[in-house]
Amino acid sequence: MLLAVADRLDGSGRLVGIDASEAMLARAAGEVRARCLRDVKLLPMDAHELDFADNSFDYVLCSFAFLAFRDKRRVLHEFTRVLANGGSVCLLDSYGWFFQHDPRWTWLEEVLRSFDAVPERESAPYGPGYLEAALKKGGFDALAMRERSCQLLFSDEQEFWRWLWSHGTRGLLEAVPRDRLKELRQALRSGLAARREADGMTHGTLRAALARGRTTHSLQSGR
Numbered sequence: 001m002l003l004a005v006a007d008r009l010d011g012s013g014r015l016v017g018i019d020a021s022e023a024m025l026a027r028a029a030g031e032v033r034a035r036c037l038r039d040v041k042l043l044p045m046d047a048h049e050l051d052f053a054d055n056s057f058d059y060v061l062c063s064f065a066f067l068a069f070r071d072k073r074r075v076l077h078e079f080t081r082v083l084a085n086g087g088s089v090c091l092l093d094s095y096g097w098f099f100q101h102d103p104r105w106t107w108l109e110e111v112l113r114s115f116d117a118v119p120e121r122e123s124a125p126y127g128p129g130y131l132e133a134a135l136k137k138g139g140f141d142a143l144a145m146r147e148r149s150c151q152l153l154f155s156d157e158q159e160f161w162r163w164l165w166s167h168g169t170r171g172l173l174e175a176v177p178r179d180r181l182k183e184l185r186q187a188l189r190s191g192l193a194a195r196r197e198a199d200g201m202t203h204g205t206l207r208a209a210l211a212r213g214r215t216t217h218s219l220q221s222g223r
């Protein structure tokens, strides 16, 4: 996401990207080099403990990570702290699981449930208004809220399996005992093949919500 922002800024601002994962940062660094981007810094950091001075930034963009944070209140507090007065925060994330966004994928939830991979409480996933509500609760003035759907396309089972391990659904796969993973993969292979469409691909939908807010710095007393 940082790279998309860099393209838009076109050198008119300085960007700092953080991630807790060194591997993710290394991939981003490769892209930064390949695109010859200047004024982009990448740092390993936990969003719960930002190693930046107060009032350091005009904008905070948190992309596809918010729902994974252990203590969302604390992270929002950190965002407030590092933002200049009147600075903006933008939370962008999917909500619920992708297989709950598209009736063509109910089969996957059934398969995962049969492997005890989807916890019961997940039957009531976060809704699209969740990010906006979190911002308001975190003391931000909520400015805008949007929803977008994007198309998912899988050409084969191998691509799909790798994709499942590459983001939040990884947590579900990790809940499956190792000695049952082969069986799970076989069930997914059959499920995917049965739903292949006329173009030879399996289609899906991913919904994401974006909430933007502005800090008023009224939380200062709580620091």
Ligand SMILES: C[S@@+](CC[C@H](N)C(=O)[O-])C[C@H]1O[C@@H](n2cnc3c(N)ncnc32)[C@H](O)[C@@H]1O
Pocket (backbone or CB within 6 Å): 001, 002, 018, 019, 020, 021, 024, 045, 046, 047, 048, 062, 063, 064, 065, 068, 069, 070, 167, 168
């Ligand atoms: C789905 S990826 C999104 C990556 C990137 N932000 C983007 O939008 O392209 C989620 C990322 O959140 C990172 N992450 C999860 N918890 C974190 C935390 N507490 N602090 C910093 N990064 C975290 C993960 O390491 C992972 O790279």
